[in-house]
Amino acid sequence: MAAGTAAPQQQDGRIVKEAMRTETSAGVGSAAVVAGRPVIEARGLSLTFETADGPVFALSDVDLDVQAGEFVSFIGPSGCGKTTFLRVVADLEQPSAGTVLVNGLTPEAARLARQYGYVFQAPALYPWRTIEKNVMLPLEIIGLPAAERAERARQQLALVDLTGFERKFPWQLSGGMQQRASIARALSFDPALMLMDEPFGALDEIVRDHLNERLLRLWDKTGKTVLFVTHSIQEAVFLSTKIVVMSPRPGRIIDVIACDFPRDRTLDIRETPEFLEVAHRVRAGLRAGHAYGD
Ligand SMILES: Nc1ncnc2c1ncn2[C@@H]1O[C@H](COP(=O)(O)OP(=O)(O)O)[C@@H](O)[C@H]1O
Numbered sequence: 375m376a377a378g379t380a381a382p383q384q385q386d387g388r389i390v391k392e393a394m395r396t397e398t399s400a401g402v403g404s405a406a407v408v409a410g411r412p413v414i415e416a417r418g419l420s421l422t423f424e425t426a427d428g429p430v431f432a433l434s435d436v437d438l439d440v441q442a443g444e445f446v447s448f449i450g451p452s453g454c455g456k457t458t459f460l461r462v463v464a465d466l467e468q469p470s471a472g473t474v475l476v477n478g479l480t481p482e483a484a485r486l487a488r489q490y491g492y493v494f495q496a497p498a499l500y501p502w503r504t505i506e507k508n509v510m511l512p513l514e515i516i517g518l519p520a521a522e523r524a525e526r527a528r529q530q531l532a533l534v535d536l537t538g539f540e541r542k543f544p545w546q547l548s549g550g551m552q553q554r555a556s557i558a559r560a561l562s563f564d565p566a567l568m569l570m571d572e573p574f575g576a577l578d579e580i581v582r583d584h585l586n587e588r589l590l591r592l593w594d595k596t597g598k599t600v601l602f603v604t605h606s607i608q609e610a611v612f613l614s615t616k617i618v619v620m621s622p623r624p625g626r627i628i629d630v631i632a633c634d635f636p637r638d639r640t641l642d643i644r645e646t647p648e649f650l651e652v653a654h655r656v657r658a659g660l661r662a663g664h665a666y667g668d
């Protein structure tokens with residue numbers, strides 16, 4: 375980790391605060407998607423951090439289109455710019471060169487229109503608030519009436535199968551349930567775009583499998599566009615319609631792999647030759663980029 379970079383948990387906390395702060399600056403935005411236009415259009419996107427140890431090339435010349443309704447995973451070793459890419463899309467970092475458009479808007483305009491929800495690796499729930507009150511927090515900050523807040527929280531908690539747990543506190547729930555509550559909170563504005571940064575990275579494999587299936591069903595049901603960061607080849611192939619393989623120093627895209635499994639896929643497809651073939655191509659891409667070679 376570069377000098378001056380905060381621990382991931384601290385970073386996540388900071389992002390939540392930044393996101394909360396920005397949420398006060400506008401009303402509830404529409405989740406409208408501009409027909410025929412990619413949800414994400416990145417062109418020549420670069421971001422260099424100037425640090426005491428010299429420049430860090432976090433992103434270099436990234437071109438990427440994401441269409442409405444796609445599930446796009448970003449995979450690559452630590453430091454290849456996955457989080458930085460999501461943060462640029464979310465207007466939490468400014469590019470050094472190039473552009474990115476979100477539904478045809480600048481990241482700032484998209485943020486003010488509440489076009490995305492952000493889910494972090496750590497659930498980042500407030501321990502003194504019930505699950506329901508955690509989900510309602512962004513809506514409270516923008517001053518939505520109590521009845522509407524409660525109704526939206528009810529709907530979003532139902533989507534992540536947490537009905538009945540509204541009055542529990544985060545510490546009364548398992549890690550997987552806490553992460554589902556974070557997803558419900560990110561869904562509170564019903565954004566068309568979900569940015570998910572290793573949301574299941576801290577969970578054990580069995581819980582992760584289960585959440586992968588739930589997330590896939592949620593995606594299928596809601597038609598959202600998802601940008602999903604992971605370290606797991608298996609997770610990326612199982613969830614995605616498209617896999618973006620990245621490599622560090624400088625952070626760049628080295629392969630984009632289409633993944634055409636049916637939307638209602640279940641975990642057993644992981645045993646099929648087609649699945650293993652895509653997984654093999656991802657692994658080969660990571661190797662070609664010397665991604666895990668040091
Ligand atoms: N605020 C920052 N200041 C300096 N360097 C940073 C900052 N944020 C990220 N970096 C560096 O940029 C590179 C890409 O980081 P990141 O996007 O977090 O990678 P990933 O999410 O793929 O692990 C890393 O070398 C990281 O240390």
Ligand SMILES: [Mg+2]
Pocket residue numbers: 456457458571
């Ligand atoms: Mg990261």
